[in-house]
Amino acid sequence: MNxxxxxxxxxxxxxQMNRGKVNAINYAMVQELRQVFRDIENDSSVKGAILTGQPHYFSAGLDLIELFQYDKRQIKDFFRVFGALFIELMHITKPVISAITGHAPAGGCVLAVASDNRIMADGGQYIIGLNEVAVNIQISQNLIETYAFWIGGGLASRYIMEGKLLNAEEALSAGLVDELVPLEQVLPMAEARMQHYLKADQEILVNTKRKLRKNLLARLDMDAENSLKEAATLWWKPEIRTKMEAYVKSFTNKKKV
Structure with a gap:
């Protein structure tokens, strides 16, 4: 695993996501996540999983610098596997907890909302949310349904349209995260929550998770390629490419300073 x-x-x-300082998501990282969580789901000795990041960053979202260089086949493949990862995470029968060790905008939030619990580092500097509209990426219906599942349809509609990123306190108030703790306590708290789950009868726990997600899963498009087809198509819209190129250049210049 790289x-x-x-x-x-x-x-x-x-x-633990461990790709550079900010855990930006690229094709290879998505495929590694898919394989690891498949292994977890298929291993009877594993009863749950905790997804976490590095200090100050859970994941900063998609690696737009790398993705901008992809050709049409590569970007289509990326959105297909990213859509598949989300669907697979939503269907895992075992408890999954996100230990959010800092920033989790856009793609980072996508990973987090697929889990059963989200424990986030306290602090006004950390943000989480879906700002796809603000960065000119088409959001999927699957993600809209899941975001609304956690925070309610009204808030989800307003926040998604605004491309709003929430600080930790706002995320807690909205119901997007369950608990705020100091950064160094995020993973220990997630492990304590997992220990609570492990005390339950595992068949009852799995059955209960399936029932809780039944109506939500019924609303999701299980065709991974179709779920992000619009995103892959609109990626090449000339005016979007121009804006994204400017963003990538500005971000690259900041890294050089």
């Missing part, structure tokens, strides 16, 4: 660090505990697995 983008992930997998830590196996007695009955659960910690999956």
């Amino acid at each position: 983008a992930l660090k997998v830590i196996k505990k007695e009955e659960y697995t910690i999956v």
Whole structure:
């Protein structure tokens, strides 16, 4: 694994995103996440998983600098596998907890909302949310449905249209995250929550998760390629490419300073 660090505990697995400073998501990282979570789902000795990041960054979202260089086939493949990852995470039968160790905008938030619990680092500097509209990326119906599942349809509609990023306190108030703790306590708190789950009868826990998600999953488009087809198409819209090129150049220049 190049983008992930997998830590196996007695009955659960910690999956730490470990790609550079900000855990920007590219094709290879998505495929690694898919494989690790498939392994977790298929391993009867593993009863749950914690997804986490590095100090100050859970994930900054899609690696737009790399993705901007993809050709049409590559970007289509990326959105297909990213859509598949989200669908697969939504269908995992075992409890999954996101230990959000800092910033989690856009793609970082996508990963987090697929989990059952979100424990986030406290602090006004950290942000989470879906700002796809603001960065000119088409959001999927699957993501809209899932965001609304956690924070309600009204808030989801307003926040998504605004491309709003929430600070930790706002995220807690909206119901997007369950608990705020100091940065150094995020992973220990997630592990404590996992220990609580492990005490339950596992068949009852799995059955309960399936029932809780039944109506939401019924609203999702299970065709991974179709779910992000618009995103892959609109990616090449000339005016969007122009804006994205300017963003990539400005971001690249900041990294050089």
